[in-house]
Amino acid sequence: MVASVIDQPSTAAPVDSSTEVCVSCRGVVKEFGDGESRIRVLHGINADVYGSELTLLVGPSGCGKTTLISIIAGLLYSTEGDVILFGTPQSQLKGSKLVQFRAQNVGFVFQQYNLLPSLTATENVAIPLLIQGQPRSQALVKAREVLEAVGLGSRAKQLPSQLSGGQQQRVAIARALVHEPRLLVCDEPTAALDAQSGQVVMDLLKRVAVQPGRAVIVVTHDSRVFTYGDRIIEMADGRIAEPGSTQH
């Protein structure tokens, strides 16, 4: 069962060169606007994200982190270059194929949680399974198990408005993991939280989210969480400043 799978401590081995590359950015350029108002936000990004690792994408505000993960997650198309996702060039995934790919392979954790306010914690967690077409009753059972795994079993029936920020982010993490995605993209998951809640969330990501074969990317400019990263990619002005330094 999902819960039993993700409840185990991370089995990620210490990072070495043999770790599988899950996401590979090759000369990714992103421009917004037309004509004279055209702005180049990413200037030919080359970077690899490895499975079984928690990769931190860091850098100052406006350096292009969010744009890069939006492209990696298939929410934006690059202007030039390509992203290879688990061996499949993203340029080959257009329209509904990309939407389907996202639904099956990508989990999202947002800075503002983006939980549906009228759904309970369990119902929110069940959404990715419903998107995949699973029957509601089955999806809710599975969602409940994942909520238990993130320590919120007792809050299963509560609405987001009845939960603290940290708890809401843990629900969001459960939602991002419930369909067992191969790529987990987290955008500033601790930015809206106090230090203690941020630590709980990062602990959870490190402990539960990092799994063999799964790549976890966390965008952050919060230096307090740098210690959680297995690998850090540093960006500055739309370029890679430090291409994947490893820790440990």
Added chain:
Amino acid sequence: MSWVAWKMLTGDRAKYFGTVFGVAFGVLLISQQMAIFVGLMRRTAHAAIDVRDASIWVMDPEGKNVDEVKPLSDSDLYRVRGVEGVEWAVRLYKSLVRARIDNGEFRQSILLGIDDHTLIGAPVKLVAGSLADLRRPDAIIIDRPGYRLFWGDGPIVLGKTLEMNDRRAVVVGVCDTTPPFQTFPVMYTRYSQALGFAPRERNQLSFVLAHEKEGSDPQQVCDSIRASTGLAARTRGDMIWFVIGFYLRSTGIPVNFGITIALGFIVGTAIAGQTFYLFTLENLKQFGALKAMGVSNRRLIGMILLQATIVGCIGYGLGIGMTSLFFESTQGVTALMGFYLPWQVAVIAAGAVAVIIVLASMISLRKVLILEPAVVFRG
């Protein structure tokens, strides 16, 4: 995902009821104003509506409407009877008279003189008295609002008297009729009696009511009457529309009322459409999150259309219910008597709501469809 759409719609009770009541209020405005307008126009043709037995109305060709006629001569009745295809033809008198009761109070009233022998044109629904009593000397039957105007709200007592053209009239019955446009009392009496109650003219015959022979087409018989007599002949349905058409063309009331309806329609549309549009806009971030998680545009369209259908159906039901309640609760009010919600108005209101909701959905959908899923990463 239909379940998620339903939960999104109903999760915030205040927002949900606000949206539904927005639509309901729009429906109420549209249907209530339209029904009042239809009722008002119907009142103009009250005389033609209430004469159920005759399928053909004959009048002077210069007649403008049912209240503005040039009297026919008695020989015209016989000429009509002689037309091929006419089964029978009888007299009908209609004019305005001043009626006075014992205490000196008087009211302008509508006097209808129906055929002495057949009583064709008599009121269909009597609430007191008997139609046969109309054959008694000086007998009249008065409509219920007219009775109330003269003698107040107490129990109906037959035998009350009033005076018209210095002639005594005795109330032998009280009836319900289609209320007239002018809200005057309506009185029925025999044709011969009516000539005494009304000021004398050389010709007195207002209309000839006729019926076609079995198997004949009323329209063809009308054509024959026109060709043979030179008089204007119309089927009952055409007569109703002839009168309504006159009021639509010649008075400012329908135009002004039409503007009120148009405003009701616009305001109703704006309220209903805007509330649903705002509902979708407020959920835009949530739709963005769903889109990022892999919900296709097709599915999102389905979700929004489902929400629109639910809001539309419940809002329509409530709105039409409130309109019906309004007309039900005002049936006892003399000035509003006879107004009701025609099914055609209910259908038009349903169509209007469908258009409003579809338009609001389409505008909202456009926002959702062009929504960049990456928006969810922007704070």
